Amino acid sequence: MKLIKKHKIKLIIAVILLTAYYFSLPKELFKNPTSTVIESVEGKLLGAKIAKDGQWRFPQNDSVPEKFKQCILQFEDAYFYKHPGFNPVSISKAIVQNIQYKRVRRGGSTLTQQVIRLSRKNQKRTYFEKVIELILATRLEVGYSKEKILAFYASNAPFGSNVVGLDAAAWRYFGNVPNNLSWAESATLAVLPNAPSLIYPGKNQEKLKIKRNLLLKKLRDKNIIDALTYQLSIEEELPQKVVAIPQIAPHLLQNVSLNYLGKRVKTSVKYNFQERVNQIVKNHYLELSQNQINNIAVLVLDVKTRKVLAYVGNSPTTKTHQKDVDIITKARSTGSILKPFLFSAMLDAGDILPNTLVADIPTQIGSYKPQNFNKEFDGAVPACVALGRSLNVPAVRMLQSFGLERFHEYLKKMHLKDIKYGANHYGLSLILGGAESNLWDLCKSYSAMASTINHFEETNGKYYKNEFLEPSFLANFKPDFGDISTEKTLFNAGAIYLTFEALNEVNRPEGEDKWDFFDSANKIAWKTGTSFGFRDAWSVGTTKDYVVGVWVGNADGEGRPGLVGISVAAPILFDVFNLLPQSNWFLKPFDELVEVEVCNKSGYRASEFCDDIKLAFVQQSGLKTRPCPYHKLVHLYKNEQYQVNTSCEPLENIVHKSWFSLPPLEEYYYKNKNPFYKKLPNFRSDCIGEITSKMEFLIPKDNTTFYLTKDFKEIENGLVLKVVHTNPKSLIYWYLNDEFIGETESIHEINISPKQGTYIITAVDNEGNEIKSRIKINI
Template sequence: MGKIDRHIKKYKVNYLSIVLLLIAYYFCLPKQLFKDPTATVITSSNNDLLGAQIAKDGQWRFPHNDSIPEKFKTCILHFEDEYFYKHPGFNPVSIAKALRDNLKSGGVKRGGSTLTQQVIRLSRKGQNRSYVEKLKELILATRLELRESKDKILAYYSSNAPFGGNVVGLDAASWRYFNRNANDLSWAESATLAVLPNAPSLIYPGKNQERLLKKRNRLLKKLLSNAIIDSLTYNLAIIEGLPQKPYPLPQIAPHLLQKVSKSHYGQFVKTSINKPLQEQVNHIVKAHYNQLSQNEIYNAAVLVLDVKNRHVLAYVGNTPTDKTHQNEVDIIDKPRSTGSILKPFLYAAMLDSGDLLPHTLVADVPTQFGNYNPENYNKTYDGAVPASRALSRSLNVPAVRMLQQFGLDRYHHYLKQLRLKDLKYPASHYGLSLVLGGAESNLWDLCKSYAALSSTLNHFSETSSEYFENEFTEPTFLASEVIDFGQKTTDKTLFDAASIYLTYESMKTVNRPESDESWEFFDGSKQIAWKTGTSFGFRDAWAIGTTKDYVVGVWVGNADGEGRPGLVGVQTAAPILFDVFDVLPNSEWFAKPFDEMQQVSICKWSGYRASPNCDVIEEQYIQQNGLKTKPCPFHVLIHLDKNETYQVNSSCEDISNIKHKSWFVLPPLMAHYYKTKNPFYKPLPKFRSDCFGDASVSIDFIYPKTNNTIFLPKDFDGETNQLILKIAHSKPESTVFWYVDETFMGSTKAIHELAIQPKVGKHIITVVDELGNEAKRWIEISK
């Protein structure tokens, strides 16, 4: 034992030196060899290149790729390092030959470096080519061989070798010089790229092309000699030309690339994009842009989602316009005025809460709430219209009246549950205009919301009538991401399945764009629930549609917010929507969620639950909460004479001669407009003159509206125009007396209209009929 101790003591310095050298050797190689910035690269779900964003240092350097195509691998080994899989990182024979040749020539004529040494040299960029540096490379190469596999080292080389100009790495070179993936290169193309790192300047056109061609063909000849390729392949390969100029990299989804680079900069990202679909949508947008730009409408965006997995299938953030018209702006996530695109959510919320049935008649009459005076797009009124038709026709007045009835705060709460991130203010900030475009949202959030509703229906049908807790989740553009819909539950997430289904049934009946002459045929082949929207001032046009499998969202307008005549959802956005659905596979319609529905008797004319007075009844399936709605208020039982000409009662007719009949009666203001669109609407018959106990009378103003401020313009002669007063009377044959500020102005009968010329200031209009029934309205006349 003492002898060993003396030996260690005698040579401890030597042993310590060895240990220190081994430690230094172990740590001499950096953990990360290459720290250069890389390009952001996105591919489709099938690994097709969609686009790339150049690295920060201006180099086309793709992220590291461990996969090396066999053809390139064969070529690079036969050209650079045939003993690669046999040496420990350096080749003594090659080094000796290089040293001999260099000493003879007095300069560097031959390198003798292995591929492993070249990887080290590439990682130590900027170092002088000297024998000392060569020794360092040799040591580091052996260390790299101990740490990494041969294939990994080869992958380092192919990902970082220079290929001329600002092209670095095999993947970038393959696309820049041959416009295809490295796995798809021919033998000639693979050989060309194999010889390039040895002399990258040869890629440029001109006299260098001949040298490059000779180097490539010598390598191909070597492959033939080694029986790697046969003579036919060799003969075909040597007649292939060389690349003449770099190709631009594909830019199939440039705005998605822009979005990906924000969160995955410098990474290789496999997206969920369906490349053929993306290219078709690009073509559709370009074709429509060419037409729209003639009307100075320059921007549009399209988003296509897969309902079942919530993957983004196509992402077109803008048109192929120019920088002047902000072609680089990604519209999909930008807030824009919503127009009518939020109306279906109000309809669904009212169904869900039991405030409405699908076809309940709602008022469509001139309406004013304070200073807010909503109007329909066509400036006309239907008097009364089924709620489903009000939605499909996108009527503004019924929507605002429904919102006022439902409650602004309640509706705002539902919208917040949809996670619309641009809905930043309380309900009072938006007011009743919230349902007509008073708020802002973006195409991403809106498509996400419709996809969540469609998915809710799908899941309800696919499970035992259950919902998922996390239905309203964010879509994803990452192919690897699997959406977690959460746990199953019997409780609805937001809207019950029946309310969503009935909403979609109403949206399915929307008329197609006028330009689509065969939309009836299209309707039968592809059933789509869809909605358009147009913002105030014709600044934003929307169209969003959904089937069981897909959601397509379209926005059209100008990125700078400039409005244009004709920038209307149904005219500009809807044609794009249906062109996109044309290239998508057909989908079955949603299954009816019977477990959330109840079959009840519905009054055909009013859409309410049938009352005993309803004469025409239909059996329909409604949402469960619809049972809370009141029975039909518009059918009354009246008593007629035997000829059914007059109303009578026991004061003027024998009971045995009285006929009892159900009659559809609307309030006078609704009836006034309703009968202009419904010629078969019959007002109540008059009471026979000898009868007493006349039924109740109702009077309502058609014009002016409540608390209205009116400006009376002057005509060409300088005379102030008159103000035309109008009322609706449930018994038009009555005589009505008109007063302005208690001053009698005249009387009317049958047609209740009166022209007056009031002075500037506040006035009260009073109307009184011959039975003493009256109505009042305050107005203000301004200069």
């Protein structure tokens, strides 16, 4: 105690000095900005982005390759593992030489001191600065291992030009990772920080070679390398030019740098697969660019892990054509790519069965008049065929039937970020490209649907609550699918399975169209889309294990003839799928399906009058769909040429038969595409009590506005009115605002030339049936 009191001031000073010594070293030695670096899942370099200060400086690497370690130790600090941060012998020799030559000729710094100098941004060399470096070097030795100090040096030493650190130097000068460098290459890099200005392509090569070879000789003399290795090493050429940093996934690098700027990120991308997808994109770009289609994006996801396997944000086009734009995340018009979601929603809700006939007829809803791509109509078509053929009119009619707001709610639950507005903003065009989405979200949605079926099987008929989670490009990503529940996430597994079954039947592009002849062929549920004006071509496909999404077009939105999903996007999709391992098809989710009798002609549940019935698996909710409305029991004369009843024919001459009959307008188009369709015979003229004839306007639809044009002689063109009637022999009387304008027989077309205004068109047949339509004429 007395001793403490006696030396109290000295102890206080000692404590202050020790405290100052302890805190003399910054917590973070190097605060320089670093390059953003991305690696493949195997650890290979995918790309790097130069640091904000214009230097190629990779993030700190804690491992130093053995060859470089031996080279740098023998060149800079042979006693590195023995000294406490400084070498008294080297310092003494340096002082003697510097005094002798009256200038700083020799530094005598250890690697530890050089780390301190680098962290202090190479302060002016003075003896006072040397003292500071010495103190901090000893403190560095106390706080860090020798290996860590060596790693500090390797990651921050200058290697000439704007190259800092071993990792960047190895790539810039030798195009390789440090671990793969030869002894000669490692020795070259080891001597550079001593004089980094030496290595300029074609400059001072002889001086650099001498320094390198002297180091190699030292390595040989110390038996670190053998004589043969030495001889081979000194024969190696020095680098003659700077090598570009690999840019295997440049747009992924852009994406990563948004949240991980200056970090080294190990991604989930597979190196060789990414390179092969790049080559596919390049090959298609070279062909498509001949038609001034310049941009392509491809995204590949693993369904089970939700990890990105390949990420091609754009084609290798030019800056003029915006090659640096990452289109994967950009909003584009969806075209028909949302149609499978509507099909799934309607199946899930029990509104339709997969093969339910839906109308494909001229349609006008308000001022909106959808058209099929081929400008033709089928009259009626199975819903799954309408989906597979991507028919627009049935899709719009299905959306109207299902409910615009209702479907919009489904899309919101799928987290499609670019569908930002309310349902009324998009209207019924929502299903035909009136909305925008991006490739990332679309692939996420398809993978969520595929995963729903997979998980349903794995959990014995249950669902995860968070299927529509965000995918990730991080190698260590672990998806959180949420809790298991008996309640579906969005679509039930049965509805999704039936949707994928329909999408698997879509006709593949040229070269892939014979796939179903081979048992080993890869079954894929896929869909294309083409936006209005041929601006965007889409193709997204999924198997049990993988989702591939493709977008093709021009980044500036310019449309091009031939820019159609099936023609330009689908071939890329199948080229990519051909690189992936083949997947088994989805297991049928029996707990969400039920086998029922279905009418083969209409796709509805079989009614008592259906004469062509098959068993089919449908979704459980499909049990509430109505029975077939198109089959009915009719009463025919025994030769089946007329319908009759007991008012005109004895009962024994009447044949009772099931008959498939469509509404007039659907029938009009359906019979042209289905030659075996038989019209329902008319009632015999002597039968009473039956007026079953029906008619319907082809032109005009109710509340339509027409703009009458003029011909070359400035004479206004007229308007042709058309009606379809179930009785080909019927007579129709036409009225314009209650004024009789003519009659037609068999072919019901009449031409009118009205003035500007609003009119009521009335058609009355000889049986008294009447239809009306309101039109507006603008001239």
